[in-house]
Amino acid sequence: xxxxxxxxxxxxxxxxxxxxxxxxxxxxxxxxxxxxxxxxxxxxxxxxxxxxxxxxxxxxxxxxxxxxxxxxxxxxxxxxxxxxxxxxxxxxxxxxxxxxxxxxxxxxxxxxxxxxxxxxxxxxxxxxxxxxxxxxxxxxxxxxxxxxxxxxxxxxxxxxxxxxxxxxxxxxxxxxxxxxxxxxxxxxxxxxxxxxxxxxxxxxxxxxxxxxxxxxxxxxxxxxxxxxxxxxxxxxxxxxxxxxxxxxxxxxxxxxxxxxxxxxxxxxxxxxxxxxxxxxxxxxxxxxxxxxxxxxxxxxxxxxxxxxxxxxxxxxxxxxxxxxxxxxxxxxxxxxxxxxxxxxxxxxxx
Numbered sequence: 090x091x092x093x094x095x096x097x098x099x100x101x102x103x104x105x106x107x108x109x110x111x112x113x114x115x116x117x118x119x120x121x122x123x124x125x126x127x128x129x130x131x132x133x134x135x136x137x138x139x140x141x142x143x144x145x146x147x148x149x150x151x152x153x154x155x156x157x158x159x160x161x162x163x164x165x166x167x168x169x170x171x172x173x174x175x176x177x178x179x180x181x182x183x184x185x186x187x188x189x190x191x192x193x194x195x196x197x198x199x200x201x202x203x204x205x206x207x208x209x210x211x212x213x214x215x216x217x218x219x220x221x222x223x224x225x226x227x228x229x230x231x232x233x234x235x236x237x238x239x240x241x242x243x244x245x246x247x248x249x250x251x252x253x254x255x256x257x258x259x260x261x262x263x264x265x266x267x268x269x270x271x272x273x274x275x276x277x278x279x280x281x282x283x284x285x286x287x288x289x290x291x292x293x294x295x296x297x298x299x300x301x302x303x304x305x306x307x308x309x310x311x312x313x314x315x316x317x318x319x320x321x322x323x324x325x326x327x328x329x330x331x332x333x334x335x336x337x338x339x340x341x342x343x344x345x346x347x348x349x350x351x352x353x354x355x356x357x358x359x360x361x362x363x364x365x366x367x368x369x370x371x372x373x374x375x376x377x378x379x380x381x382x383x384x385x386x387x388x389x390x391x392x393x394x395x396x397x398x399x400x401x402x403x404x405x406x407x408x409x410x411x412x413x414x415x416x417x418x419x420x421x422x423x424x425x426x427x428x429x430x431x432x433x434x435x436x437x438x439x
Contacts, residue, residue, distance in 0.1 A: 146181070146211055146212055147180070147211050147212075148211055153178065153206060153251070156176070157203050157204065158206065160203075160204060169199060170182045170186050179212045185212050185216055188212060188217070189216045191216075192216055200220070203224060204225070226280060227279075229250070230277055231249055231278055233271070233275075234273055235324055235394060236393070239262040243258045246258065252280065257284045258288070261284055261285055269317040269321050270291075270292050270393070272291055272295035272395075273395050274291075302396075305400075305403050311403075316402055317394065317399070319340060321390035321392040322350070322387075323394070324398035326413075334405055335421070337401050337405035339410055349380055350385075358387075359379065409425050410423040412430035412433075416438065
């Protein structure tokens with residue numbers, strides 16, 4: 090082979106690896122560029138999804154957690170959707186109606202009922218609930234302690250149920266003379282219960298509880314009204330069975346001798362003050378509940394007593410005492426005379 094031909098073939102064989110190397114580098118950058126484009130595409134899509142979700146899909150920032158929406162029979166999807174938007178339940182009227190349409194297979198079905206918004210939910214979840222009637226109304230455990238007034242019970246219920254109207258509750262209690270007859274107990278109330286239904290349940294419980302002592306109530310010789318008024322005071326003044334019975338004996342004795350009851354607990358019902366907060370001016374308040382200046386029992390019970398206080402009221406313990414006080418540690422101290430009572434005050438309350 091001529092020298093020139095040999096040189097030519099040698100150059101070709103040397104160029105081949107160079108071209109291969111350059112092709113590999115070029116392909117690598119082309120591949121990397123496609124990967125970057127691919128990743129960039131998904132990053133943009135992700136940002137758009139997050140933005141869309143924040144703007145339309147997710148629950149509004151002021152979503153009314155705990156609110157009960159009453160979807161009435163005959164309401165249109167448009168009216169429900171508009172209401173949801175006004176109440177900050179959804180952000181997008183269009184999305185909500187679209188999902189309802191999808192979930193009801195094009196029939197635009199919405200089911201009437203009371204829907205509890207127990208937590209923040211997105212527009213898709215809400216559309217599913219409305220189109221399938223998922224009310225999520227479950228009973229809530231509420232404990233009403235002994236000795237609370239209707240005002241205090243109203244506060245507890247208001248804190249638990251956003252739709253509960255304390256003013257309506259108090260008006261119904263007053264109109265029906267239910268103060269003292271709302272039995273303290275643990276209840277399981279539905280969040281959509283009306284104020285009237287709650288009163289009815291608590292009063293029914295009261296009537297059921299006292300059936301067990303019905304014969305004792307009747308044989309005591311006092312009206313049920315007077316017994317519950319006195320029990321509401323004893324519930325506030327004592328904590329043990331023995332002290333309740335002794336104080337019941339003292340207070341019934343004061344009534345029999347036409348002596349004012351002179352109990353500090355009545356002021357809690359007048360102005361919310363307890364013994365340690367009372368002033369001389371408080372004792373002069375012109376109120377039918379002021380047991381320092383009005384003789385006899387108050388016009389209504391001052392609290393809702395439990396069964397133990399009611400039982401103590403109709404099983405008073407006779408004693409020589411006419412006065413009593415509770416020291417700072419909750420211990421009871423009794424006195425036969427007023428001078429002895431003043432001495433107890435000096436000794437245990439200073």
